[in-house]
Amino acid sequence: MSTPDLDRLLADSPARxxxxCCFVLQVRPEKLTEYVGAHQDVWAEMRQALAEAGWRNYSLFLRAEDGMIIGYFESEDVEAAQEAIARAAISPRWEAAMSEYxxxxxxxKQILPQYFHLA
Incomplete structure (x- = not known):
């Protein structure tokens, strides 16, 4: 639940x-095995596009009980990296293949605001 005070704290956090970038996705529980399997062999074109877009240290984490996926990546400029991957020629094909899950x-992606970081 968001409030104006919480929104301001998150927006003004020096840890931002x-x-x-951290984000949440929701996979259909009955499709989890297939979804995880698809990520054991991500297309070389998609891996290359992510790297060229500036995505580094990209990780996905799963809460199997309900299919919640947490994604995390780093980039010199997260906003620019997200825009670059959205423009990549392979992205629509990958998104279409993943949509069934x-x-x-x-x-x-529901982007989660960062409010704490211990370096």
Missing amino acids: SPHR FTPGGGE
């Missing part, structure tokens, strides 16, 4: 970083 609306 243009170099780190997500709950309605669950394939849209």
Whole structure:
């Protein structure tokens, strides 16, 4: 639940970083095995596109009980890296292939605000 005070705290947090991004996705529980399997052999074109877009240290984490996926990556400029991967020629094909795994609306990244970082 968001409030104006919480929104302001999150927006003004000195821990916010243009170099780190964490997000949530929601996979259909009955599709988890297939979804995880698809990520054991991510297409070389997609891996290359992510690297060229500036995505580094990209990781996905799974809460198997309900299909919640947490994604994390680093970049020199997270916003620019997200825009670059969205423009990559391979992205629409990858997104289409992955769409069957997500709950309605669950394939849209929900970016989580960073409010603490211990370097």
